[in-house]
Amino acid sequence: MTRRPQHASAAASNGPSLVTRNLRLGRGRTSIRLEHLEWAALDAICTVEGIDRHQFATQVDRDPMRREKTLTSRVRSAILAYFVVRSGVGVAGIAPTAQALGTQALGRQNGHGDMMGFSAKLPAAEQEESRN
Template identity: 45%
Template sequence: MSTLVSRNVTLSGRRTSLRLERAMWDALEEICLREGLSMHDLCAHVDRTRAERTLTAGIRVYILEYYRRAATEPGHAEAGHGALDHDR
């Protein structure tokens, strides 16, 4: 059973199907809400600006970079990141 979820998006007037993990779709939807963009507009932006070979890879990298740019040291500490390292 695949953990990938397929959804359709429209890019430049053409419909295409993307397969991403549910967590990636959730993150993409959150980014769209934060940025006031539709899923179609955000995916079209990624398609126009990606360096990766496939759109799916470009979207995954975009999500990663979006959250990396948003991450701060205070937020990192507040979220408790690194807590697993304290158990060693």
């Protein structure tokens, strides 16, 4: 039985839409599946920030502000948050700070101890709830 792609974009590219790649984290090697566009976005972030995929994933994995259950979800959300913050578009749950929009590298700590651009900043009311 021949399997057909579920989406037109997969058929147009003559390949699967999800690509699995290995990453090295402090806890060992793991793999995640992302869309071609997500891998390209991750590579663009890494080029701009002067880090590699492994460093990006390690920083996202260690970020205490990330609430996603899987590494793949944390990486996807971090990629999206990075571009949302830099676009200046207001999105609920992602509050850009002046430092996040500045010239400091993404993976460096800002004065508040969180990773710039990796974390979705919760509104103050939700932050208070999560502490209780």
